[in-house]
Amino acid sequence: MIEAKSITKFFSVVNEKGLAEGLTAVLNVSLTIPDGKIVSLLGPSGCGKSTFLEILAGLQAPTDGEIHIDGKLVLEPLPSTRKEMEAYKRRYRFISPLANGVFRDRPKHDIAMIFQDYAVFPWMTALQNINFALKLRNAGAGKMARAARNERARYYLNQVGLGEQENKYPSQLSGGMRQRLALARALSVEPKIILMDEPFAAVDALTREKLQDDLLKIWEKTREGSFPVIIVMVTHDTAEAVYLSDEVIVFSPSPGSIRNRIPIDIKRPRARSDPEIIDIQERIFAMFQYDLNQESDYSI
Numbered sequence: 001m002i003e004a005k006s007i008t009k010f011f012s013v014v015n016e017k018g019l020a021e022g023l024t025a026v027l028n029v030s031l032t033i034p035d036g037k038i039v040s041l042l043g044p045s046g047c048g049k050s051t052f053l054e055i056l057a058g059l060q061a062p063t064d065g066e067i068h069i070d071g072k073l074v075l076e077p078l079p080s081t082r083k084e085m086e087a088y089k090r091r092y093r094f095i096s097p098l099a100n101g102v103f104r105d106r107p108k109h110d111i112a113m114i115f116q117d118y119a120v121f122p123w124m125t126a127l128q129n130i131n132f133a134l135k136l137r138n139a140g141a142g143k144m145a146r147a148a149r150n151e152r153a154r155y156y157l158n159q160v161g162l163g164e165q166e167n168k169y170p171s172q173l174s175g176g177m178r179q180r181l182a183l184a185r186a187l188s189v190e191p192k193i194i195l196m197d198e199p200f201a202a203v204d205a206l207t208r209e210k211l212q213d214d215l216l217k218i219w220e221k222t223r224e225g226s227f228p229v230i231i232v233m234v235t236h237d238t239a240e241a242v243y244l245s246d247e248v249i250v251f252s253p254s255p256g257s258i259r260n261r262i263p264i265d266i267k268r269p270r271a272r273s274d275p276e277i278i279d280i281q282e283r284i285f286a287m288f289q290y291d292l293n294q295e296s297d298y299s300i
């Protein structure tokens with residue numbers, strides 16, 4: 001379970017006069033996401049969706065508020081050098097009643113993030129990309145042997161339909177295939193949470209629908225198995241959000257805060273043309289329209 005508790009993010013920026021100025025990117029966002037759910041974050045450009053997603057991942061610290069995953073506080077990534085470790089301990093010494101206790105108890109969260117630009121390594125083949133992710137995850141205790149890594153990597157490449165492409169480099173793959181590769185890599189570490197920032201924005205409409213269905217299929221499989229995955233997805237595509245999600249969170253324009261939470265209680269598999277789905281899409285459009293013009297031809 002993910003719990004975001006009153007998350008606020010404040011940036012200092014330099015304005016055109018060269019003066020420092022405050023910018024509130026996310027304001028007081030509280031949200032609980034149970035295990036095995038798909039939640040979409042929808043909202044106008046610049047309303048703080050990516051910032052909020054990175055805070056969920058522990059890639060950015062919130063100015064105020066806390067993220068808990070399975071009841072444990074999310075902290076910034078673990079330090080890798082001794083100097084960083086000292087700084088880290090100093091920073092967190094007031095959080096725990098025991099000095100340095102946080103460091104000792106630091107929970108490990110199983111989160112994989114898919115960035116908008118897929119972020120696969122161009123100099124590695126599809127198979128090597130996944131292998132590398134597994135190697136990073138397995139540094140230290142519980143190392144996976146090379147053969148086991150290869151087997152796992154191939155399994156997930158097959159899952160996303162890239163079984164035949166394992167020796168190709170990202171530049172030899174289409175945009176949709178690269179996106180699948182990023183998905184396979186995220187899945188291969190078998191995370192409990194997958195965070196996706198506009199994952200399907202760069203592919204054509206048909207490929208996007210296929211990828212959405214593939215994602216649902218893989219996600220359904222995890223629900224039968226031992227790890228029901230949570231997916232949190234940022235998207236600009238209202239239809240995508242409604243089709244995929246158990247809940248759509250609509251952000252208000254900046255500073256980003258939750259404008260509406262829309263549960264989608266429609267059984268899967270869903271039909272894209274289902275009147276109920278279309279109706280929810282129209283309600284969301286109406287909200288955006290209202291925010292822009294302060295009027296709408298649809299009662300909200």
Ligand SMILES: Nc1ncnc2c1ncn2[C@@H]1O[C@H](COP(=O)(O)OP(=O)(O)OP(=O)(O)O)[C@@H](O)[C@H]1O
Nearest residue numbers: 011012013023025044045046047048049050051052
């Ligand atoms: N590191 C930063 N320093 C200063 N301002 C930032 C920083 N990162 C983001 N912002 C500002 O915070 C606000 C929210 O940005 P964010 O990227 O979260 O928006 P977004 O909702 O993801 O937008 P989009 O839909 O266009 O991707 C924007 O006004 C942005 O300029």
Ligand SMILES: [Mg+2]
Nearest residue numbers: 049050051197
């Ligand atoms: Mg963004």
